[in-house]
Amino acid sequence: MALFRSLLRTKHLDLILSEAESSTQKLKRVLGPVDLIALGIGAVIGAGIFALVGTAAAGDASRPGAGPALVLSFLLTGVACALTGLCYAEFASLVPISGSAYTYAYATLGELVAWIIGWDLILEYAVGNVAVAVSWSGYFCELLRGFGIEFPRWLATDLRTALHSPEILNSAPHLFGKAIIFNLPAAFIVTFLTVLLVIGIKESARFNLVMVGIKLLVLGFFVVVGAAYVKPENWHPFAPNGWAGIQAGAAVIFFAYIGFDAVSTVAEECKNPKRDLPIGILGSLAACTVIYVVVAAVLTGMIPWSRLNTAEPLSVAMRVVHKDWAAGIVAFGSVVAHTAVLLVFQMGQPRIFFSMSRDGLMPKSFSKVHPRFKTPYVTTILTGVFVAGASSFASLDEMADLCNIGTLSAFIIVCAGILVLRKRDPLRHRPFKTPWVPFVPALGLLACLYLMMGLPTMAWIRFAVWLTLGLGLYYAYGFSHSRLAGNHDGR
Numbered sequence: 001m002a003l004f005r006s007l008l009r010t011k012h013l014d015l016i017l018s019e020a021e022s023s024t025q026k027l028k029r030v031l032g033p034v035d036l037i038a039l040g041i042g043a044v045i046g047a048g049i050f051a052l053v054g055t056a057a058a059g060d061a062s063r064p065g066a067g068p069a070l071v072l073s074f075l076l077t078g079v080a081c082a083l084t085g086l087c088y089a090e091f092a093s094l095v096p097i098s099g100s101a102y103t104y105a106y107a108t109l110g111e112l113v114a115w116i117i118g119w120d121l122i123l124e125y126a127v128g129n130v131a132v133a134v135s136w137s138g139y140f141c142e143l144l145r146g147f148g149i150e151f152p153r154w155l156a157t158d159l160r161t162a163l164h165s166p167e168i169l170n171s172a173p174h175l176f177g178k179a180i181i182f183n184l185p186a187a188f189i190v191t192f193l194t195v196l197l198v199i200g201i202k203e204s205a206r207f208n209l210v211m212v213g214i215k216l217l218v219l220g221f222f223v224v225v226g227a228a229y230v231k232p233e234n235w236h237p238f239a240p241n242g243w244a245g246i247q248a249g250a251a252v253i254f255f256a257y258i259g260f261d262a263v264s265t266v267a268e269e270c271k272n273p274k275r276d277l278p279i280g281i282l283g284s285l286a287a288c289t290v291i292y293v294v295v296a297a298v299l300t301g302m303i304p305w306s307r308l309n310t311a312e313p314l315s316v317a318m319r320v321v322h323k324d325w326a327a328g329i330v331a332f333g334s335v336v337a338h339t340a341v342l343l344v345f346q347m348g349q350p351r352i353f354f355s356m357s358r359d360g361l362m363p364k365s366f367s368k369v370h371p372r373f374k375t376p377y378v379t380t381i382l383t384g385v386f387v388a389g390a391s392s393f394a395s396l397d398e399m400a401d402l403c404n405i406g407t408l409s410a411f412i413i414v415c416a417g418i419l420v421l422r423k424r425d426p427l428r429h430r431p432f433k434t435p436w437v438p439f440v441p442a443l444g445l446l447a448c449l450y451l452m453m454g455l456p457t458m459a460w461i462r463f464a465v466w467l468t469l470g471l472g473l474y475y476a477y478g479f480s481h482s483r484l485a486g487n488h489d490g491r
Helices: 004-008 013-022 034-042 047-058 068-096 100-109 111-146 159-163 168-172 186-200 201-227 240-256 260-269 273-302 312-321 324-358 377-391 396-424 441-452 457-481
Strands: none
Touching: 004 100, 013 100, 034 201, 034 260, 047 068, 047 111, 047 240, 047 273, 047 312, 047 324, 068 100, 068 168, 068 240, 068 260, 068 396, 068 441, 100 111, 100 201, 100 312, 100 396, 111 168, 111 186, 111 396, 111 457, 159 168, 186 201, 186 324, 186 377, 186 457, 201 273, 201 312, 201 324, 240 324, 240 396, 240 441, 260 324, 260 396, 273 312, 312 324, 324 377, 396 441, 396 457
16 A cells, blocks of 8 residues: 555645755756747647658558548647647646656656656657658658759668668678668767757757748748649548548647647746746647648648658659659758757757656756756757667657657646646646636547547557556666655655
């Protein structure tokens, strides 16, 4: 019974806030509402709309495609994320701490659940960034191809693709009889951004703002040029695989929405977090949903949906209508968009580790702040090494599914946390309040669970293995090193 109580020990909100305020390891507060909205858009618009939108529309061997009803998939996922975003906004304004969903779970559902969510968030940020880096590499090579430069395929592909391609294996150099396969562009971009993030948060935010402006211009360009080649007959049948295709498409396209919650991870670097965090979270989510629906409608109207199962669907659509020059511009926009996503996700993961370390659930060195740059440099470098290494060999679809299921589980916990905290601490001042509680959090929880059910069986198996590994690490280290170990109620 004592062990069970220890696992469910919660950390009171007042304690969380006082510890963060008194900590000697503090981050620099330099971000305003424009920075936060830009970070949200920077994190959201990337591999999802430029790469996975094709798989969501056309489907693959493991799931049916949504077809032109992809616009409904976007709206379905957008509603689920909006419900969750309202819950995130309340928590972010209430607990302006870098830990995001991990910290929210610690305050409401207990240490074990908080650890699980912190562990799941690795799937969203670090593993998700592996998928984005792989996609970035594909578009970067496509961009070079537009200039007549053919990057060696053995030096820019994942291991699984190479093993099924005799052409790539034969062209690669061999060492001790084994082909050398390595995704160099993916590893390079992650390394470059890791260095930028160590240097400073304000410098990173400015770099992101420029990239966000460029990718929005490119998507607007795609819509304007592509609209002239839309054929209404391509929208028929509208939902070729019925609701099953729409649900499967929504589960895939969820990856295109991941990132709005990353805004909450920079809470300790906001000038006025209680006001600006809800603006950043909800503002970026609303803007991205409108953009996605418009782009999806034009894309599925340009070419038959069955031809979209490709890693570069927007560029392919431009080539189909004989606009190769436009395809080059889209490829450039995708490289920029992917870079922004990589930047924000590489920014988010270290700050989760930073908060978990301050609570004692991870090694103390993880909460070290650089004496000059005031950034969590140890965890930033560790995350960079992991993502760069994994993206050198991993494939896009495997990482995307694992990222989706981990993120959805975190969203479910955030929605549940609002219900618990409204019951446990109803009188606490809330700068932003989730409307229509308990209906909004409950619907958000159910919507995320519904999207999880649309993911393939293999994603669930990998998720179970990931959780088992995480629980093993918690019992080996976190349980005994927790700062709440001698104070089970956290009060």
